[in-house]
Amino acid sequence: MEKLSRSLLRQIQVPANVTVGPLNLGPEQVLQFGEGNFLRAFVGWLFQQLSLAGKFSGSIVVVQPIAQGMSAAINDQQGLYTLLLRGLEQGQLVEKREIVTNISRALNAYSQWAEVVAVAESEQLQYIVSNTTEAGIVLDEQDQLAMQPPQSYPAKLTALLYARYQKFQGAADKGLVIIPCELIENNGKTLRQIVLQLATNWQLPAEFITWLKEANTFVSTLVDRVVTGYPREEAATICERLGYQDDLLVAAELYHLWVIEGPETLAARLPFREIGLNIIWTADQRKYRERKVRILNGAHTTGIPVSYQYGLDTVKEMMDNPVTGNFVRQAIYQEILPALADSDREALDNLAAEVINRFNNPYIKHYLLSILLNSSSKYRARVLPSLLDYQQKYQKLPRRLVFALSCLLNVYSLGEIVAGKLTCKRDKTEFAMQDDLATLELFTAIWQEYQQGLPLEQVTAKLLGAVQVWGQDLNKVPHLTEAVSKFLIEIKALGVKAVLDNMQK
Known part of the structure; x- marks a missing residue:
């Protein structure tokens, strides 16, 4: 069986019960730290729903935040993967299958840091999303700006934001929306506090710290979806039915909830609610x-x-x-x-x-x-x-x-x-x-x-x-x-x- 790819999808007849996202990639508007099952079954899927509804035209660059990970496997399938959503709806068993197509490429932060920086300096970039585990949002005093890359996620983020600040000479309209999904309370506020602390520790310009505070938006979020990951026991049978080999199959429940504590203006930029998704924008989560x-x-x-x-x-x-x-x-x-x-x-x-x-x-x-x-x-x-x-x-x-x-x-x-x-x-x-x-x-x-x-x-x-x-x-x-x-x-x-x-x- 041939491996899932964009060229393959243009050649084969995909089963009628499988939804396929847009095959032509839009501009790289999302930089996503974390390539694991949860973000692919949650954030990747949510952005695809916007794309299918004609509300979002961007693509996602995925960053593998630690030395070992799945970036090579993702690139091997040209960013494509099949998501199985399964559970009960009104007492009936339901299974939905969707090929998610919005990842443009995956980068390894440790071997491709210059390319990650280049994405951060891009005019097209608007959002940075992360899920680096609860232990990921911590202050590491050993991190330094000169490291390529710094060890912790907050330090990587600080370095990228400083590169962007320099690239656009502190332009107020070039700030980003930072959306952490780590399972800690007040994740956005905590991440912002650590980034500001690192900027101070590294003795970065006061103007940059002001730009961090005023031009960028850090939102706190609450995420909820059970993602069981690669369905190892069923994978061969599922791939046989789909007609292609997919080494990145990921299974999750039907239910999803994303509570985002952020400005209402952001809700207009990311209109998840308009298409019926279970997304709550609030001033206090x-x-x-x-x-x-x-x-x-x-x-x-x-x-x-x-x-x-x-x-x-x-x-x-x-x-x-x-x-x-x-x-x-x-x-x-x-x-x-x-x-x-x-x-x-x-x-x-x-x-x-x-x-x-x-x-x-x-x-x-x-x-x-x-x-x-x-x-x-x-x-x-x-x-x-x-x-x-x-x-x-x-x-x-x-x-x-x-x-x-x-x-x-x-x-x-x-x-x-x-x-x-x-x-x-x-x-x-x-x-x-x-x-x-x-x-x-x-x-x-x-x-x-x-x-x-x-x-x-x-x-x-x-x-x-x-x-x-x-x-x-x-x-x-x-x-x-x-x-x-x-x-x-x-x-x-x-x-x-x-x-x-x-x-x-």
Whole structure:
């Protein structure tokens, strides 16, 4: 089978159920740092929807931001790849296939830095997009302007913006829109702050710093789409049906959300909303982030330690099981949603229904064990605020969120630390619980005291009193220590499955 390319697409009959983007490339208006699955299945696809609707005529230059990556593979297919969007729509299984065609070329920042700089100096460039992982937006004091390239993404960006500033002699209309997609809060504001700090550290001209502030727009964003990546087990069959070889196949769910905290004038330049995409432009994204973190992420973090110890392995199994599925739905509708101060109940109900729909997606095999990673910090950020707000609002504890906390604490009692991980057993099967090492060491030490005879009530008090883990002493929450210790006593006597079965009865 011939490999996917522009010339091939002009020769073959593409299946009727496959959408194909424009084959003729427009001007290179987007510089994208990150060539991985997420950006190709999210940002690349979104810009293609604008192109298909006649609202955008540009193309994307992709930059491989680290030494090893996929730039060669992308160039080998002339920037083309097939995106599979799969999931449930109104209870029906849906699969959409689209050949994304808007990448003009891929550059390796480490072997082609001069070419990356040339793109930054281009008259046509308007946007810089990034997804360099959460650890990518950090200040590296070792970076220097003379490095080709600097190591960190913010330093690369600072160097490129300075080159552009020099090229156009500080012209006010030559600033860019910088759109980070890294999964950290206030990603745009954080990136802007680091870029300004680097400009100061490098003793760049004051006029450049003024141009950075006034001519460029850094927006903060919230992104949401589950991207499962290359469908290895199905790839051969899919390519056979498509009629070509595609080594860059990428699979994702149907759902997408992009919340962009930026000026309304930018919404007119990028009219995603006009063509029906789930894009929200806002002056303040905090309520949208809180909704996502508490409902989507919070439901995950609530259900996973319970369902994994119940004996299940994937999110789909969790939702299909009548006991655990009911537990998750009740946690969402009876405890998480009521705890929110958000007054838009219709929006909250719609989001909750969408979350449950996404959890039920049969195409996504999301393993509970992978979500169990770093659970203490996840519980603190995603679930604890709902627990505390519910208690404050109703003067009683949300029983399911408390049970989830008890099940999470129980995991730390199931094994010992080996090579920085907690090696545990579920039934007769071993699994590794990964978390912050200091948290693992603290919690396992407390549970060792239980093995030596310390009563569970005192064990619970020590676990909940770990301010360094929870950010506060949870023993001060009315009746929480008593409720958690009661659950832990039952779990140790009967097991998570029996306790949950009794709860649901």
